[in-house]
Amino acid sequence: MEIEKIIKSYIPMTETAFYILLSLPIPRHGYGIIKHVEELTEGRLVLGSGTIYGTLTKMQRDGIITIYADEKRKTIYEITDVGKALMRHEMNRLRELHANAWKYKEEFL
Amino acid sequence: MEIEKIIKSYIPMTETAFYILLSLPIPRHGYGIIKHVEELTEGRLVLGSGTIYGTLTKMQRDGIITIYADEKRKTIYEITDVGKALMRHEMNRLRELHANAWKYKEEFL
């Protein structure tokens, strides 16, 4: 698949995918991502093992992330340039979402 | 189900659900929501008929929205107090997401 289509297939991004990619400018392994996301969200989001390893495999297959190092019993991933482009798109969407939320927030008080 | 559990089952909210609820402080019917969301997102998000009517039925069943008026060939919905509480929770999550995105955004340039 072309890069454009892959990027579009990831938008809108799930919260899981977003926080995984947000963790990967620094190389990390699956379990390290789980802990990092837990910290970032102050315990709110604890990714299940099925979620993390399934998503990592899919992302690697799609070229969003790549294997940085393959230690024994530790596969360390890193975001690719395609993944970074994807994140820029997703952040634009998030900005729109956030702006629309704040625009109408008084309606929900 | 208790209200607490229903609210949790809607978080994280899908983009579809978010924009539907954002449209419903003003009573609207399905087709009207589609057009309103299309306008809000400047054409980016055009909800499919399957998405909108399926979601509206589920939301009404869960007490997130309620039927405001049932005209011939037009069912008009409105958000409930439970729906508003849900939106306040979701907006908090969105704020966290947005804050984390901006905190690390330089990593993706």
Added chain:
DNA sequence: ACACTATATGTCACGTCGTGATACAGTCGT
């Protein structure tokens, strides 16, 4: 030595969700 917890990855069945096709019907302009 034993138990427990943390680290670390993987698989699978399950339920939920958005998509797009299909269907049907009324309205409005030309």
Added chain:
DNA sequence: ACGACTGTATCACGACGTGACATATAGTGT
């Protein structure tokens, strides 16, 4: 009469997150 728009509904399909289960190593406390 015809097409475009309005309006609702259903269905099969594919994708996704969840949580349970399995497996294995390392470290700590008793």
